[in-house]
Amino acid sequence: MIYNCRKATFLIEKKQLTVLTLREKIELRIHLSGCSFCRLFQKQSIGINKMVYELFHQAVNREIRLDDDYKKKLQERIEEQLDKN
Amino acid sequence: MSIPDSEETLTTAPVILDPQHWVANHADYLFSYAITRINEEEQAQDLVQETFLAALQRIHKFEGRSSERTWLTAILKNKVIDVYRKKSSGLGKNITSLDTEQQDQDFFDPYDGHWKKSHCPEPFGIDTNDPLMNKELKSILQKCIQKLPALWLSVFTMKHMDEESTELICEELRVTPSNFWVIIHRAKLNLRACLQKNWI
Numbered sequence: 001m002i003y004n005c006r007k008a009t010f011l012i013e014k015k016q017l018t019v020l021t022l023r024e025k026i027e028l029r030i031h032l033s034g035c036s037f038c039r040l041f042q043k044q045s046i047g048i049n050k051m052v053y054e055l056f057h058q059a060v061n062r063e064i065r066l067d068d069d070y071k072k073k074l075q076e077r078i079e080e081q082l083d084k085n
Numbered sequence: 086m087s088i089p090d091s092e093e094t095l096t097t098a099p100v101i102l103d104p105q106h107w108v109a110n111h112a113d114y115l116f117s118y119a120i121t122r123i124n125e126e127e128q129a130q131d132l133v134q135e136t137f138l139a140a141l142q143r144i145h146k147f148e149g150r151s152s153e154r155t156w157l158t159a160i161l162k163n164k165v166i167d168v169y170r171k172k173s174s175g176l177g178k179n180i181t182s183l184d185t186e187q188q189d190q191d192f193f194d195p196y197d198g199h200w201k202k203s204h205c206p207e208p209f210g211i212d213t214n215d216p217l218m219n220k221e222l223k224s225i226l227q228k229c230i231q232k233l234p235a236l237w238l239s240v241f242t243m244k245h246m247d248e249e250s251t252e253l254i255c256e257e258l259r260v261t262p263s264n265f266w267v268i269i270h271r272a273k274l275n276l277r278a279c280l281q282k283n284w285i
Contacts, residue, residue, distance in 0.1 A: 004198030013270045017244065018251070040206045044277055047211040049245065051223055052230070056121050056246040064117035070130055074137060075108045081141045082104060 003031045008038045012045055099149030107137055111154055115161050122165050122242055124231055132168070136161040162247065166257050169239035173258055192274050206277065209284045222284065229279035237272045240265065 008031040011024055020028065032039050103110075112133060119129035139160055147156060192204045200206070210218050233241060239258055243249045255265050 004193070005200045006193040006198040009274065010266070010270045013273050014266055017269065037200050037205050040208065041277065044206060044209075044211050044280075045273055048226065048273065048276055048280070051211075051219075051226055052245045055223055055227060056242075064120055065113050066116040066130065066133065071108050071112055074112060074134055077134070078104055078107060078137055078141065081138065 003027060003034075005031075005035060005038055005041075008032065008035065009041055009045075012038070012042045016046065016049055100147075100152055101149070102144060102147055102153055104137075104141060104144070107140075107153075107157070111157055114154065115157060118158060118161060119165065122246060123168060128168065132161060132164050135164055139164075166243070169235075169243065170258060173236035173239045192278070204278065207281060209281050211280070222280070225280060225283050226276070229276050229283070232279065233272055233275060236260070237268050237275075240268045241272045244269065 008028060011020060011028040014020060014024070015028065032042065115133045115136060116129060119132045120126065123129050123132070136157060140157055143160075151159075192201060193199060194201055210222055230238065230241070236258065240254060240260065243254045243257075244251075251262065251265055254260070255262055260268065
């Protein structure tokens with residue numbers, strides 16, 4: 001029996017990052033039509049990917065800032081290097 | 086020095102590097118880039134410094150075809166990958182054990198491959214559009230991501246944050262393509278379970 005949940009969740013992940021083969025597409029569709037758990041898994045998996053995307057693309061707006069002292073030191077090091085050149 | 090006419094500056098003016106102002110212009114951006122990928126403050130700080138210093142040494146190689154920030158970010162990105170590689174190389178021996186389906190047994194019945202009753206997905210707050218709830222869910226997600234084993238975390242972040250090609254990830258982290266998919270699958274199974282467990 002190839003239409004099991006382990007395989008289906010594997011294909012759900014693969015599908016979000018690449019193109020499935022025709023056979024894989026059919027296998028997944030047949031499984032999902034009869035398995036509400038994997039349908040829920042798919043919905044949540046897509047939701048997680050969306051959240052992950054937002055997490056890392058909004059990071060810059062989240063006002064993460066480098067410590068001011070550290071910046072001062074960085075600036076000094078850069079100027080030091082520039083003087084050498 | 087002659088001033089080029091304005092039309093020319095718009096189309097062809099090469100970007101000129103301004104290292105005097107790198108810290109003021111890019112340090113916070115680079116730090117937030119690093120910290121979201123590494124999640125260790127001290128190491129992220131070090132990477133920002135290393136990036137600036139490496140950039141200074143390569144300043145003559147800058148061709149002015151990308152913006153200053155893009156160029157600096159590319160240097161930082163390679164440094165982040167180096168960190169991933171170091172963190173995950175110690176796990177090299179465990180990769181082979183990923184081939185067995187043993188770890189799936191947490192989630193699936195070893196005989197028929199269906200969900201174990203105790204691990205079946207259940208509905209939780211992931212599909213609501215409540216921004217406040219969403220914010221909380223995201224902070225849980227972030228913690229769940231950090232719990233992943235180093236190699237999985239590296240594969241997952243490279244794929245999802247930077248949308249790197251599968252080939253590049255496999256090459257950089259020395260993972261076979263089939264193991265790549267196994268890792269992506271396992272990582273998501275674990276993340277989803279972690280969210281369900283820690284939500285509410």
